[in-house]
Amino acid sequence: MSSEMSVLTKRFNGSCSGLLPNGNFEEAPPKSQLNGTRVMGRYAIPHWEISGYVEYIGSGQKQGDMLLPVPEGAYAVRLGNEASIQQRLALTQGAHYSITFSAARTCAQAEQLNVTVAPESDILPIQTVYSSSGWDSYSWAFKATGSVVSLIVHNPGVAEDAACGPLIDLFAIKTLPTPQSSKNNMLKNGDFEEGPYIFPNARWGVLVPPMDEDDYSPLSPWMILSSTKSVKYVDAPHHVVPHGARAVELVSGMETALVQNVTTVPGLPYRLQFSVGDAGNGCVGSMSVQAYAASRSVKVPYQSQGKGGYKRGALDFTATADQTRVVFVRMGYIMKPDGTLCGPVVDDVSLVCTRNRPARRLLL
Template sequence: MGLNGALFLLLVCAAARAAASVRDGPLLNGNFEHKPHTSQMNGSRVLGAHAIPYWTVTGFVEHIKSGAQEGDMVLTVPDGSHAIRLGTESTIQQQLSVTRGKYYSVTFSAARTCAQDEKLNVSIVPGDPPGELPIQTVYTSSGWDSYSWAFKATRGLVSFVIHHGDDMLDDPACGPIIDNVAIRTLNPPHATHDNMLKNGDFEEGPYITKGSPWGVLVPPLNEDHVSPLPGWMIMASSKVVKYIDAEHFRVPHGSRAVELVAGLEVALVQEVDTVPGSSCRLEFSVGDAADKCAASPMIVQVATAGGSKSVEYNSAGTGGFKRDKLDFTAQHNRTRVVFYSTGYHMTSDGTGTLCGPVIDHVSLVCVPPTHARR
């Protein structure tokens, strides 16, 4: 065996035994640029369970190169020159060393190839049941979207798993391409006297890959699951909101915000404890991300049990925002705050990229009724 072969075997053995100690950023070989040895490949198909350094694979998994031709389709990757493709009933996983009781968000890029109704199951083992990420809707013109998913660590050593099911049984190779897998430790903020909402400025959220031009999609989740956007729930059947940053977009306040890219089909929601009869003021910013999302007007519906309001914002698609407020009286011990876009929008550059109004800098302050103060 030559020197290169020996070094390769040492790398594979170390990857199979050791768990990656988590730090914010890409997972070990999260962009799949460290490729399998040629002896572990049949064309693009990965043959060995531990052939991809730092990962374990099962089923029909391919390690692809950007520009590879498949029929009439040219495969592309969002970063570097390599990615993996998950075929029917295939899995890729990496073992992680995490802190028990901490919250984490995982981000990865995905693109459909030959199936229209593709879905990915993401999970932590041991942990809660898998979460399903719908990737049927493509939100960007490139065909690539970045998705986020979150979990609470119940053990110090866990495995992060992405599984692709049986969408195309007649073609075992058919499935999505995965790249740029990264992780971030979440530190969920608390409500304060000045703001009863948690994470009202959206500064705490999933990892955004440096140089990524499309933000991170936050999918719908059951109310008892961990949100990649602490404090907030995404209420929808299969649509998402987009988490954006000031490095790549225009945001009204701070360095993070949320863009409502799916119209009436998704709502951004948070519930807070309130005293019935309290006088409440909800303040917020509505704007655009400077992503050529031009519309006059964009309309955001803001709603609580105590009242609702339609907020119009005339967008030129070049950035900007307006402050607005909703005054209402709390009706119950729990008050649900809801934001959603009443329209569907695309960028004005003709690429078909979905976009929408931006929500940021949200605060809620309630003053209890006089008899509650005594």
């Protein structure tokens, strides 16, 4: 490994959580490595390696009449057509990790980012903006197949302007524990307490994008099934959540489903219970959530005043297979006055078998 490349490797021992080295890009390239805003040297941005047309963008900088949004601090990076940026990380082989980062569109409506830690790779759609700030935070998860991996973020777009592309900032990593069920809940991570890293000042939450069913979810073992839309992972410091410190906001209507598969016994009865509420974020209106399990479903209506609150829902069903899919879908859409999508929060989800157990005989 060259001396240049060795500085790109950061070792994380055991459980880790927090910003990647120069994850906010506040350590600037040398001025000799800049041609205007374009970064010329492959290793010019400390702790990162770049390829293609990459720009170093300062807060307040404009593109024509449009102000380019910098999510945090003074600087961010923009990836042009086919440009990429990567960082090498020394991790625990076999462990699961989530990456959180912020991104904003700057040109085309259908901008995308390809996030890769080999052999896993996914295209994250960023055309829908879910916050009024002009950017969103995204999460993505992977399993470390080696002790040293390369995190690569690539812009696969082909715009007329070669410099056009997403603006990215604030990269963080978090170790994801193995989800466990309990005697009181057959579902794993039913309270959503285990999930991607949320930046302390990120009042807009973190998006969990759609994924293939074989992918590892940042909300594992929950999956987000959709073509292009996401759900939002929210925290108690910035939102009202029904239980604990985390919850999921269904911001994309019927286009997105929150799903978990659970092992069941055909013919046995089960009860699914959950909370539906609002995040106290000004999302006002009629918000109903439809829950599905086996051949049954229930619709739980909730009238939101946008100030927080929740109600409990329940669904009794009989398992028809050795695996049952639990599904939550938001019925309809709601927008806040600033034009951003919002929706109900789902939290505190539990599943138990309700088969009557034989009473114990009392010995007299």
